[in-house]
Amino acid sequence: xxxxxxxxxxxxxxxxxxxxxxxxxxxxxxxxxxxxxxxxxxxxxxxxxxxxxxxxxxxxxxxxxxxxxxxxxxxxxxxxxxxxxxxxxxxxxxxxxxxxxxxxxxxxxxxxxxxxxxxxxxxxxxxxxxxxxxxxxxxxxxxxxxxxxxxxxxxxxxxxxxxxxxxxxxxxxxxxxxxxxxxxxxxxxxxxxxxxxxxxxxxxxxxxxxxxxxxxxxxxxxxxxxxxxxxxxxxxxxxxxxxxxxxxxxxxxxxxxxxxxxxxxxxxxxxxxx
Amino acid sequence: xxxxxxxxxxxxxxxxxxxxxxxxxxxxxxxxxxxxxxxxxxxxxxxxxxxxxxxxxxxxxxxxxxxxxxxxxxxxxxxxxxxxxxxxxxxxxxxxxxxxxxxxxxxxxxxxxxxxxxxxxxxxxxxxxxxxxxxxxxxxxxxxxxxxxxxxxxxxxxxxxxxxxxxxxxxxxxxxxxxxxxxxxxxxxxxxxxxxxxxxxxxxxxxxxxxxxxxxxxxxxxxxxxxxxxxxxxxxxxxxxxxxxxxxxxxxxxxxxxxxxxxxxxxxxxxxxxxxxxxxxxxxxxxxxxxxxxxxxxxxxxxxxxxxxxxxxxxxxxxxxxxxxx
Numbered sequence: 054x055x056x057x058x059x060x061x062x063x064x065x066x067x068x069x070x071x072x073x074x075x076x077x078x079x080x081x082x083x084x085x086x087x088x089x090x091x092x093x094x095x096x097x098x099x100x101x102x103x104x105x106x107x108x109x110x111x112x113x114x115x116x117x118x119x120x121x122x123x124x125x126x127x128x129x130x131x132x133x134x135x136x137x138x139x140x141x142x143x144x145x146x147x148x149x150x151x152x153x154x155x156x157x158x159x160x161x162x163x164x165x166x167x168x169x170x171x172x173x174x175x176x177x178x179x180x181x182x183x184x185x186x187x188x189x190x191x192x193x194x195x196x197x198x199x200x201x202x203x204x205x206x207x208x209x210x211x212x213x214x215x216x217x218x219x220x221x222x223x224x225x226x227x228x229x230x231x232x233x234x235x236x237x238x239x240x241x242x243x244x245x246x247x248x249x250x251x252x253x254x255x256x257x258x259x260x261x262x263x264x265x266x267x268x269x270x271x272x273x274x275x276x277x278x279x280x281x282x283x284x285x286x287x288x289x290x291x292x293x294x295x296x297x298x299x300x301x302x303x304x305x306x307x308x309x310x311x312x313x314x315x316x317x318x319x320x321x322x323x324x325x326x327x
Numbered sequence: 328x329x330x331x332x333x334x335x336x337x338x339x340x341x342x343x344x345x346x347x348x349x350x351x352x353x354x355x356x357x358x359x360x361x362x363x364x365x366x367x368x369x370x371x372x373x374x375x376x377x378x379x380x381x382x383x384x385x386x387x388x389x390x391x392x393x394x395x396x397x398x399x400x401x402x403x404x405x406x407x408x409x410x411x412x413x414x415x416x417x418x419x420x421x422x423x424x425x426x427x428x429x430x431x432x433x434x435x436x437x438x439x440x441x442x443x444x445x446x447x448x449x450x451x452x453x454x455x456x457x458x459x460x461x462x463x464x465x466x467x468x469x470x471x472x473x474x475x476x477x478x479x480x481x482x483x484x485x486x487x488x489x490x491x492x493x494x495x496x497x498x499x500x501x502x503x504x505x506x507x508x509x510x511x512x513x514x515x516x517x518x519x520x521x522x523x524x525x526x527x528x529x530x531x532x533x534x535x536x537x538x539x540x541x542x543x544x545x546x547x548x549x550x551x552x553x554x555x556x557x558x559x560x561x562x563x564x565x566x567x568x569x570x571x572x573x574x575x576x577x578x579x580x581x582x583x584x585x586x587x588x589x590x591x592x593x594x595x596x597x598x599x600x601x602x603x604x605x606x607x608x609x610x611x612x613x614x615x616x617x618x619x620x621x622x623x624x625x626x627x628x629x630x631x632x633x634x635x636x637x638x639x640x641x642x643x644x645x646x647x648x649x650x651x652x653x
Contacts, residue, residue: 055452057449057452058449058450058452060449061446061449061450065435065438065446069437072437135435138436142431142432143428143430143431144431144432144433146393146398146428146431147426147428147431147433149397149398149417149421150396150397150398150421150424150426150433151421151450152418152419152421152422152450152451153418153450154418320400322398323398323399323400323414
């Protein structure tokens, strides 16, 4: 089987993601705003309770926040827009008419769309929040460099796995969309889950002790939380290897289960008509 | 990959049934009811034929088209398209057919026509030389030169439909399935689409299965009409044969100076309309040949002009549906 259709799907969605330059700028402004507000909140909380041993230092919490903000569009907030549109117009039947493996076809599209959205934003925001902020004397509020070279390399591997994991979760939203013939459900379920469980709202290491193991073990932690912990060099229970293994575990199991769900969904479309 | 069975027919359908289960009341516990969309249809289409598939809304046309395309699974029955069973060999099957759903788009709104075609080249793994050849041929035949670089969302309906047809043929399918390809098109676009499909069949021997509500499509294209109603095949014959068996009547219109006189007509002819200066007579040429009827009325006082016409195909088909209570 040739890889070409899937690379093409990837290229297409990557291009579409890059096409919305105004959205990148608007998103950047919004993310800077949310980032700054969050930082100020942390600063006042940390200064109000200087004796508490927090799992993250203030500087680490700030860096965590900046990376989260710059990777916001990497989160699986809902289905792939193209699949949402196709479900509404009925053009989704054409996806059944292509001589391709539908899972890989949609997955490569979804991954490219996430990366096409996230990469330009991440590069821009980390430049602004990192080196630029330091240059203008806001070093204390800036995005800190990685803990070490090794952390940087491992974080890069981990964020790649995180992107794949996110695209795999988007596949679940895509299937939900194909079943309900509307993208709304996927956003209603996907956005709150992703924002809450990825650590976007509050860094997962800052939750109470008793709930932290569960938060680390759920799939959304593998998208940005585990890569950021590796970047910061903060300890992960079981070490970096456990972090990477959790990510791989979720990619593999969500793929296997998702493929079953997809087969069942395609069967249902084939039985009931799209 | 399964070897295609040697057969001269591109499509064979045998006792095909499809029942949809509808949940009533919309709740989880609602009662279910079975709706029979196809009630055992059989037909075959030889290679290189254009077969028209017609029937009123809800007759089962779309269901049959979807099954033949491989996107719907029948309840029972046998289907072979190019020797393959569409729903069990989906990937191999869809690689060899082209499909156009007139009301849906298979091109990408965000891309130009050219980019969309290039994408389909990769999806269908068309070799570069073959792609370049096909693209040039289709651009020429469907007059796509001016719109290749426009994005699909900017195209008019007529332009888009021509691009859609090109998209369905970029991989040289043996069979083209057209589901209402002329819906909403203006007259020149309809003529262009018909002329193209006709040439495609003549020059390349592509088998075409066409559904439409536009009887002129059928008259212009289809060597053969399959009429479907209530999930059954009501007729399967050349269009001319359908015309003769369904509505062989002709219409004779007479214009007069002043008020038309009272008429006494021979058997097989009857007056069907009368206006201040004209009379319309409907007659069956098997009972009273046209020349005899014209001779009969030719001497009428005040007769100014007369015309003989055949009922329109829309009238024929409406009559056919009514006769079969479809």
